[in-house]
Amino acid sequence: MEFSEWYSEILERAEIYDVRYPIKGCGVYLPYGFKIRKYTFEILSKLLDESGHEQVLFPLLIPETLLAKEGEHIKGFEDEVYWVTHGGKTPLDVKLALRPTSETAIYYMLKLWVKVHTDLPIKLYQIVNTFRYETKHTRPLIRLREIMTFKEAHTAHATKEEAEKQVKEAIGIYKKFFDTLGIPYLIIKRPEWDKFPGADYTIAFDTIFPDGRAIQIGTVHNLGQxxxxxxxxxxxxxxGDKDYAYQTCYGISDRAIASIIAIHGDEKGLKLPPVVAPIQVVIIPLIFKGKEEMVINKAKEVAERLKEYRVHIDDRDIRPGKKYYDWEIKGVPLRIDIGPRDIEEGKITLVRRDTGEKIVIEESELEEKVRETLEDISKRLKESAKERFKKFITICDVEEAKEMLEKKRGIILVPYDNSIYKEELEEKVDAKVLGETEYEGKKYIAIAKTY
Amino acid sequence: MEFSEWYSEILERAEIYDVRYPIKGCGVYLPYGFKIRKYTFEILSKLLDESGHEQVLFPLLIPETLLAKEGEHIKGFEDEVYWVTHGGKTPLDVKLALRPTSETAIYYMLKLWVKVHTDLPIKLYQIVNTFRYETKHTRPLIRLREIMTFKEAHTAHATKEEAEKQVKEAIGIYKKFFDTLGIPYLIIKRPEWDKFPGADYTIAFDTIFPDGRAIQIGTVHNLGQxxxxxxxxxxxxxxGDKDYAYQTCYGISDRAIASIIAIHGDEKGLKLPPVVAPIQVVIIPLIFKGKEEMVINKAKEVAERLKEYRVHIDDRDIRPGKKYYDWEIKGVPLRIDIGPRDIEEGKITLVRRDTGEKIVIEESELEEKVRETLEDISKRLKESAKERFKKFITICDVEEAKEMLEKKRGIILVPYDNSIYKEELEEKVDAKVLGETEYEGKKYIAIAKTY
Structure with a gap:
């Protein structure tokens, strides 16, 4: 099955996101999808909180006068901003933009908060919805008109060096975040012609989807002054002199969720890393006549012993095969089958979603084996993703780039050469120049077909 | 100081919400305010999760065609809806509303999800921003144009009885929520002329602010069919017949935060219930020359022993008096002073924010006394709030109502009489008829000046 078809189907069948909302590029996070989103962004919040960022909440609406203040910035966004023009039947004096991103809203307030160097650094973030009137083909959680989840961090510093250091910290946080999710990436400095509107430079995290197309999943910008x-x-x-603050900003969106789905999933459905799985362990009681109570009680006992995890007992009155199928689609990392024979023998059967492997353990080993297995699932998901990612990386000369890209897709790395690192290169290779990157100690220009 | 002046000042000085954003009725949740908001709505989420509600996330934008579908509903909102009319420079084919509330967005999708009685009940909620183009005077966290926090729950049921039961469940949840926050309320059935547009009936939670005005802080609607x-x-x-779902919806907004501030605060600042306090215990090391290390180490030791709480050591190099003052403004429930004499005597000094009382305890009793004191603070805050609330309730005849309202403000209860329970009554008493309510076992019509 083609990837994009698989992806649409899995969003629906695993009950993640419903695209049938009657506005193009807008959809609904369903309960199961919402939970994945919640656990995913909790990881990110925690990393930000621990590194001294403070969460805030700014308004959605930005007056046109404010949004247009930074010339390059508005040029980058003016074609895709949604405008509110009326309140009730009253035309507004000043048009209001739905934030495409919040630099202008936040920096207006920063002026009020920053007076002296001891007010700095300021490190803020918010998790909000943002809007882009996309004219390109929209895709659920990948290219949305309402980006339902945008974690945007904004920092201000007293010196250029501190801002540089902050860029490094942000990259470190994003590395940890994607590593935790088992999502492989390249860290690529975007070319001058493709940096964030208003930035000194932009560092991006790019991963590769199973169809071989690269996708930007995080960006860190040094905004200078x-x-x-x-x-x-x-x-x-x-x-006692005056200076202007040195700023950075960095963002991660719903694409983190899209990546978890796309990168780990297989033909049977999702494969969720335990850390973000709404259900980490599903227990299936295998009911046999006359032994119902024994099985149900054992299922409850096992659930109780595993209560530090997110456990669900599936006691629906349908055949086990159908249950297996449902939880495979939903990507539950570990299944426990509880049947009379196992109980009589003092055994428990674990089934891994990632490998399909059945592991029969002694009842007494339950907590230990579950912990080990979940850890191993996290590790294996990450390793397999990395292996597939590496197969999608091709090193070749610029002359071969176009052909190799057609043949192998993924990201093509051509040895860095200043004389070819120009916007014209995109035409030559008929693909996007992602920018410059280090790979196994050498410097390259990264090229790919992108989302 | 007049309440509204006190309220504005406290929002600023306690760093809760910055009103200086350049759009009327829109402001910024600052880090400290954001944390109060987070802990407050976590309580509500937990209550909803535990009672089988599932969290979802719907789009902000609602096509005009959808919003206008339910006649009464759109009539109730059409004067205050913000309209998006342009994407970039392109006029949109269909105007898009910023949700004033999400019935129409959610119910469009419910049609797709509900086919047979086994699909019901459905109990959903989301916590989102909503928008009202208020022409009245706006007030931070009380009457906003961008309501930054709206918890809206929406349920659908197979029978009228189940919807009725759901209304009761919702009322029970809201009671627990406000009880946890120590916010007193009356539960009042709104009059026919003041119910939610499109509802069969509306039940509201009203509290009273220190200026004696009533404020609606939660509503539960039975939408019937x-x-x-x-x-x-x-x-x-x-x-095998066909029927239409029986629906309810219920909401709570930023007014929950406004209530915590307004109802518990005093002339010195906030008084936060421990459950929502970003810092529950603040430790002030009292530094004396030559004894710095001893004091700092003891402060750390105490913090470590109290790590199940949200504890902060204030080691700023300023005099203790200034620290006391700062944390009083911020409403930290419990302060611990650590000084050399206490240490030598094996004592610890606790200071309650609510009563100002100093409690000298034995070091060994620390955990126990802190737990007891925080519990007592929660209890006392709730009790004092209730006492003040009761003083604002006046029972009298309808003929005295206007005069009593002027004299005593608060909520006036006049014995229920069907012949006077009409919209005209509002003119007669020059106030709002909140609706019918039970108070100490009797039925009344509640009347008040409102926010």
Whole structure:
């Protein structure tokens, strides 16, 4: 089955996201999908909280006057901003944009908060919906008109060096985040012509989907003083001089969820890393006449012993095969079958979603084996994803790039050469130049067909 | 100081919400305010999750055609809906509303999800931003144009009785929620002329702010089949007939946060119930020359022993008085002063924010006394709030109502009489008729000046 077809089907069958909402590019996070989203972004929040970021919440609406203040920034967004023009039947004096991203909203307030170098650094983030009037083909959780989940962090610093250091910290946080999810990536510095509108430079995380197309799943921008000069975020330095704040911002969206689905899933459905699985262990009581009570009681006992996990007993009155099928689609990492024979022999049967492997253990080993197995599932999911990712990386000369890209898809790395690193290269290879990257210690230009 | 002035000042000084955003009725949740919001709505989420509600996320945008489908509903909202009319420079074919509330968005999808009685009940909720183009005076967290936090639950049932039962469950959940926050309330059935647009009836939770004005802080609506008929949420009954779903919805907004602030606070600042306090215990090391290390180490030791709480050591290099002052503004329930004399005597000094009381305890009793004191603070905050609330309730005849309201403010209860329970009554008493309510076993008409 073709990837995009598989992907649409899995969103529906695993009950993640319903695309039937009557606006193009807008859909509904269903309960199961919402939980995956919740656990995923909790990981990110935790990483940000632990590194001294503070969560805030800014308004959705941005006055046109504010959004248009930074020239390059508005140029980058003006074709895709949704505009609110009326309140009730009253035309508004100033049009209001639905935030495509919140630099301008946040930096207006930063001017009010930053007076002196001791007010810095400021490290904020919010998790909000943002909007882009996409004219390209929309795709659920990949290219949305309402991006339902955008974690955007914004920082301000007293020196250029601190901003540089912050970029590194942000990259470190995103590495940990994607590593935790088992999502492989390349870290690529975007070319000058493709950086964030208003940034000094942009560092991106790119992964590769099973169809061989690259997809940007996170970005970190060093904004220098572009915005702080425009928004007058000025402070008194320790020597009594005035300077403008040095800023960074970095974001991760619903594409993190799309990646978990796309990168780990297989023909049977999702394969969720335990850390984000709404159900980590599903228990299936195998009911035989006359032994119902014994089986149900054992299922409850096992659930109780595993209560540190997210456990679900599937006691629906349908045949076990149908249950297996349902939970495979939903990607539950570990299944436990409880049947009379196992009970009589003091055994428990574990079934791994990732490998399909059956493991029969002694009842007494339950907690230990479940812990080990879940850990191993996380590890194996990450390793397999990495293996597939590596197969999609091809190193070749620029002359072969176009052909190799057609043949092998994925990301093509051509040895870095300043004389070819130009926007024209995109035409030559008929693909996107992702930027410059290090791979196994060498410097390359990365090229790919992208989402 | 007048309440509204106190309220504005406390939002700013306790760093809860910054009103200086350049759109009327839109502001910024600051880190401290965001945390209060987070803990508050986590309580509500937990209550909803435990009672079988599932969290989802629907789009912000609602096509005009959908919003206008239910006649009464759109009539109730048409003057205050924000309209998106353009994507980039392109006029949209169909105007898009920023959700004022999500009935129409959700019920469009329910039609797709509900086919047969076994698909019911469905109990969903989401926590989102909603929008009202308020022409009245806006007030931070009380009357916003961007309501930053709206928990809206939506349920669908197979029978009228189940919907009735759901209304009761919702009321029970909201009672627990406000009880946990120590916020007193009356539960009042709104009059026919003031129910939710499209509902059979509306039950509201009203509290009273220190200025004596009543404020609606939660509502529960029985929608009957109004929306299900319009949106064709039809299902096959157990007998093979067709019926339309019976629906309810219920909501709580940022006003929950406003209530925590307004109802518990005093002239010194916030008084936060421990359950929602971002910092539950603040430790102030009292530094004396030559004894710095001893004090700091003891502060750390105490923090470690209290790690099940949200504890903060304030080691700023400023005088203790300034620290006391700061944490009083921020409403931290319990302060612990650590000084050399206490340490030498094996004592610890606790200071309650609610009563100002100092409690000197033995070091060995720390965990026990802190637990007891925090529990007592929760209890006392609730009791004091209730006492003040009761003083604001006046029972009198309808003829005295207007005068009593002017004199005593708060909520006036006049004995229920069908012949006076009409919209005209509002003119007569020059106030809002909140509806009918039971108070100490008797039935009344509740009247108040409102927010």
């Amino acid at each position: 572009h915005f702080s000069k425009t928004f007058e975020i000025e402070f008194e330095t320790p020597t | 109004h929306f299900s008929k319009t949106f064709e949420i039809e299902f096959e009954t157990p007998t």
